[in-house]
Amino acid sequence: MIVNVSRRSLLKSVGLQSTGLVLLTPMTPWAQADETPAKDFELGVFVSVDPSGQVTIVNHRAEMGQGIMTSVPQIIADELGASWDRVSVVQAQGDPKYGDQSTGGSASIRHFFPYLRQMGAVARTMLEQTAADIWQVKIDDVKAQDHQVVNLKTKKAIGFGVLAAQAAKMTVPSADSVTLKNNNEFSLIGRDVKLAGQEAILRGEAKYAQDIQLPNMLVASIERPPVVGGRVKSFNADAAKKVKGVIDVIQLKDRPLPVNVKPVSGVAVLATNTWAAQEGRKKLKVEWDTSDKRVAQNAAHDSKAYLKALIKKVNSKGASVRNEGDVYAHDYDPQNTVEATYTLPYHHHMSMETPAATALVEGDSCTVWTGTQTPQWAKNLIAEELALDPSQVTVNMTLMGGAFGRKGKNDFTLEAVELAKATGRPVKVVWTREDDVKHGFYHSISANYCKAEVNDKGSADFWIQRVAYPPIGATFDLAAKRPSDMQLSLGFADVPFALDHLSCETQDVETHVRIGWFRAVANINNAFALGCFVDELAVKANVPTHTMWLNLIGKDRIVNPAKEGFEGWVNYGQKTQAHALDTRRMKAVLSEVVAKSGADKKTKKNEGWGISYAHSFNSYVAAATKVRVDGDKLTVLDMHTAIDCGIAVTPDRVKSQMEGAMIMGLSTALMSEITVKDGAVEQSNFYDYASARINQCPPMSVHIINSQEAPGGVGEPGLPPVLPSIVNAIYHASGQRIRDLPVNKVLTV
Amino acid sequence: MLKLTLNGQSVSLEADDNMPILYALRDIQQLTGTKYGCGAGQCGACTVHINGEPVRSCLTPLSMAAGKTVTTIEGLAKGEQLHPVQQAWLDNNVPQCGYCQAGQMMSAAALLAKNASPSDDEINSHMQGNICRCGTYPRIKKAIKQAGVMIQEAKKTSALSSQGNNDSREVLS
Numbered sequence: 001m002i003v004n005v006s007r008r009s010l011l012k013s014v015g016l017q018s019t020g021l022v023l024l025t026p027m028t029p030w031a032q033a034d035e036t037p038a039k040d041f042e043l044g045v046f047v048s049v050d051p052s053g054q055v056t057i058v059n060h061r062a063e064m065g066q067g068i069m070t071s072v073p074q075i076i077a078d079e080l081g082a083s084w085d086r087v088s089v090v091q092a093q094g095d096p097k098y099g100d101q102s103t104g105g106s107a108s109i110r111h112f113f114p115y116l117r118q119m120g121a122v123a124r125t126m127l128e129q130t131a132a133d134i135w136q137v138k139i140d141d142v143k144a145q146d147h148q149v150v151n152l153k154t155k156k157a158i159g160f161g162v163l164a165a166q167a168a169k170m171t172v173p174s175a176d177s178v179t180l181k182n183n184n185e186f187s188l189i190g191r192d193v194k195l196a197g198q199e200a201i202l203r204g205e206a207k208y209a210q211d212i213q214l215p216n217m218l219v220a221s222i223e224r225p226p227v228v229g230g231r232v233k234s235f236n237a238d239a240a241k242k243v244k245g246v247i248d249v250i251q252l253k254d255r256p257l258p259v260n261v262k263p264v265s266g267v268a269v270l271a272t273n274t275w276a277a278q279e280g281r282k283k284l285k286v287e288w289d290t291s292d293k294r295v296a297q298n299a300a301h302d303s304k305a306y307l308k309a310l311i312k313k314v315n316s317k318g319a320s321v322r323n324e325g326d327v328y329a330h331d332y333d334p335q336n337t338v339e340a341t342y343t344l345p346y347h348h349h350m351s352m353e354t355p356a357a358t359a360l361v362e363g364d365s366c367t368v369w370t371g372t373q374t375p376q377w378a379k380n381l382i383a384e385e386l387a388l389d390p391s392q393v394t395v396n397m398t399l400m401g402g403a404f405g406r407k408g409k410n411d412f413t414l415e416a417v418e419l420a421k422a423t424g425r426p427v428k429v430v431w432t433r434e435d436d437v438k439h440g441f442y443h444s445i446s447a448n449y450c451k452a453e454v455n456d457k458g459s460a461d462f463w464i465q466r467v468a469y470p471p472i473g474a475t476f477d478l479a480a481k482r483p484s485d486m487q488l489s490l491g492f493a494d495v496p497f498a499l500d501h502l503s504c505e506t507q508d509v510e511t512h513v514r515i516g517w518f519r520a521v522a523n524i525n526n527a528f529a530l531g532c533f534v535d536e537l538a539v540k541a542n543v544p545t546h547t548m549w550l551n552l553i554g555k556d557r558i559v560n561p562a563k564e565g566f567e568g569w570v571n572y573g574q575k576t577q578a579h580a581l582d583t584r585r586m587k588a589v590l591s592e593v594v595a596k597s598g599a600d601k602k603t604k605k606n607e608g609w610g611i612s613y614a615h616s617f618n619s620y621v622a623a624a625t626k627v628r629v630d631g632d633k634l635t636v637l638d639m640h641t642a643i644d645c646g647i648a649v650t651p652d653r654v655k656s657q658m659e660g661a662m663i664m665g666l667s668t669a670l671m672s673e674i675t676v677k678d679g680a681v682e683q684s685n686f687y688d689y690a691s692a693r694i695n696q697c698p699p700m701s702v703h704i705i706n707s708q709e710a711p712g713g714v715g716e717p718g719l720p721p722v723l724p725s726i727v728n729a730i731y732h733a734s735g736q737r738i739r740d741l742p743v744n745k746v747l748t749v
Numbered sequence: 750m751l752k753l754t755l756n757g758q759s760v761s762l763e764a765d766d767n768m769p770i771l772y773a774l775r776d777i778q779q780l781t782g783t784k785y786g787c788g789a790g791q792c793g794a795c796t797v798h799i800n801g802e803p804v805r806s807c808l809t810p811l812s813m814a815a816g817k818t819v820t821t822i823e824g825l826a827k828g829e830q831l832h833p834v835q836q837a838w839l840d841n842n843v844p845q846c847g848y849c850q851a852g853q854m855m856s857a858a859a860l861l862a863k864n865a866s867p868s869d870d871e872i873n874s875h876m877q878g879n880i881c882r883c884g885t886y887p888r889i890k891k892a893i894k895q896a897g898v899m900i901q902e903a904k905k906t907s908a909l910s911s912q913g914n915n916d917s918r919e920v921l922s
Binding site: 063064201203351353403656657660662686691700 | 768769772775776777779781782783784785786787788789791792821823825826835839842844849850854872874876877878880881883884885886889890
């Protein structure tokens with residue numbers, strides 16, 4: 001149902017004042033597809049055309065640097081026939097009327113591309129019909145383009161603004177009834193347009209969650225329990241309260257395990273400014289209680305010992321999640337068999353903006369301003385917290401200074417709500433960098449085991465792979481001990497090779513810290529293991545790594561892991577043929593990255609290329625890295641990424657995501673690591689959780705495959721193949737095979 | 750009461766001398782363009798200029814700015830006219846999330862004020878205190894070079910035009 005709306009309240013809610021055409025269209029929400037739609041699910045992203053011709057398009061997704069504030073409106077504007085320089089973009093609030101707003105899983109375009117186009121096409125059809133009526137011609141004889149409707153016979157044109165008021169009186173056609181453009185008619189999709197919001201950023205005017213200032217507002221800094229599940233035993237706030245500017249010290253309520261995405265309790269110092277809150281907090285004395293049986297287990301957590309246990313687990317047979325043929329009946333030839341275990345430490349998102357949220361609770365309503373990837377989840381959690389109806393909660397979505405998955409969790413938003421309720425004043429919670437590093441939702445520590453036997457065809461078979469890591473599910477359910485089918489579909493049990501004998505297995509583990517989604521999630525460790533292992537097989541078989549990949553992938557075909565032993569295959573929520581796993585596209589990106597980088601060419605002494613490949617979030621990515629190793633000194637010399645993401649809606653943002661993924665790959669592979677001792681995270685800030693700096697970044701090139709396939713994801717898929725490409729390059733430069741990250745344990749980076 | 754010149758305006762601040770400049774700017778002056786990233790001088794997100802020199806405002810107490818000239822990202826442009834660094838950042842679509850970019854641009858502007866044609870090594874050396882977690886470094890490098898060219902061209906143009914003025918004065922006299 002599409003509603004033609006002129007209700008002022010709705011317009012006002014997103015800052016629109018229009019007397020022209022305003023369209024509200026329901027989006028089919030992917031995440032809710034199998035659920036009953038929320039009661040007030042009636043509206044969606046909307047387009048408005050005012051009488052001056054100005055087009056306003058709402059971006060309903062969360063902007064964290066991926067450029068969605070440009071790409072969503074760009075898709076709609078293209079189908080509308082709008083001129084980009086006459087389009088303004090408005091950020092939506094969190095509201096189920098927009099359909100799914102959970103911005104994660106690189107889903108904004110790959111899930112909603114057809115619906116976004118329909119929305120533009122509905123508005124375009126109404127403008128075209130209005131012009132056709134005026135000229136007394138058929139709708140086929142007119143065409144919307146360049147912000148006007150043209151009479152194809154007379155070449156006369158009427159501007160959108162002139163048509164808007166009359167178009168607004170029409171019955172709105174259904175989304176299914178309108179005709180979408182042919183791809184070759186795209187005017188904006190696939191072109192680089194002026195990016196929304198850049199100038200505000202450059203002038204220091206863009207508003208992030210930390211930048212919210214309200215009259216009478218207090219700023220809170222919170223001391224949290226070092227161990228997950230810890231509670232405040234006692235605290236002394238006398239000295240803290242003497243700090244000038246400190247207004248109050250409040251204990252947050254205890255929360256039971258599992259912590260879910262809720263706060264972890266603690267003691268908050270509230271002050272009239274950020275500095276006073278932080279200074280007051282330094283003078284706070286808190287004693288923690290970790291005596292609860294399950295909390296005591298967390299308090300005994302030692303990541304070093306835990307990793308050893310994971311390695312041991314994956315080196316023995318686990319629970320089967322996919323099986324073909326019978327690897328265990330095979331008598332492996334030791335000369336041709338490769339067996340290896342690969343490990344990654346915990347990782348932290350480390351977005352440049354630490355978590356922050358501001359809340360105001362007044363009577364039966366609550367308003368928050370928060371940097372969240374999941375505004376509707378926030379809305380529901382707040383309503384639950386305050387015993388309100390979600391309609392009484394307003395969630396304003398600020399820009400996020402990076403997120404990478406961390407800000408899909410609303411613990412910090414709920415902290416602000418709890419304190420605003422307690423004080424009766426607006427409260428902004430600002431996390432210090434130390435808070436951020438020590439109280440994250442970490443990327444799982446992991447061990448992956450691989451074993452296979454190479455053959456004389458430059459390929460391999462009798463493939464065993466096992467994985468063990470604390471699952472995200474444990475954040476929500478203490479009984480969760482192994483990865484879900486969704487997690488196993490992230491580059492593990494969906495391995496696309498043409499094998500006769502394959503066994504994919506997992507092992508049960510206990511979880512002792514908060515685990516969360518981190519850019520590309522389990523694809524990181526799975527692609528690292530697979531990418532390194534293919535390189536090791538290639539060396540064993542004495543063929544180029546590129547050749548080993550092509551041989552393992554095999555002939556041109558559509559791979560369906562669900563029919564090849566992995567019934568739980570999820571394929572990133574995409575059941576459509578348009579997102580089928582296509583071996584031609586896998587081989588093409590691999591060949592593209594080799595051709596463009598020259599990774600198959602001979603290098604100087606002590607230099608080497610490494611390549612790798614990963615499919616994730618319905619996109620295909622290959623990476624090539626060149627390094628130099630002098631003694632124990634590593635220098636990264638050159639990096640390339642080739643991506644087939646289907647139609648690249650905003651090519652420059654695809655490129656920027658690939659650049660960012662290469663740099664995050666450098667950080668993750670070479671220098672960063674979260675360790676836990678006595679249940680507490682040992683790192684604190686950038687000096688001990690390092691991130692790549694400008695002087696550590698080599699020249700970078702991105703090669704986007706020209707494709708008319710359905711769009712795949714972009715925000716995450718760039719990362720997984722980068723890590724193995726770096727480590728493989730180190731091997732080819734130096735003969736040193738590194739299987740445990742980060743690399744700086746053995747080389748200077 | 751502490752006096753300083755902030756983005757060209759004289760201001761008096763009622764704040765503790767020990768308060769880091771960052772918080773005075775953000776919480777008292779409501780200039781939120783300068784960002785908190787680490788509070789430890791590790792990431793450069795809070796970079797501002799004091800008398801033209803880049804400093805980490807998260808660690809620099811307000812007392813250090815007394816009587817001096819402080820420039821923040823809000824004071825980098827001349828009204829509508831973007832600073833060459835901002836223009837080059839815009840031309841290269843440098844920002845992703847944008848959060849660190851005020852600090853990046855303030856560092857870059859300070860570099861280019863002294864050296865309008867920095868080498869790659871000079872850029873790396875000067876900019877390595879500014880972390881970007883999104884990974885915009887390749888574009889930052891390009892944008893700094895472009896801004897440097899813009900600054901040099903602007904200098905040439907103003908030198909030419911002032912020379913032109915001199916010539917005309919000579920003719921008139």
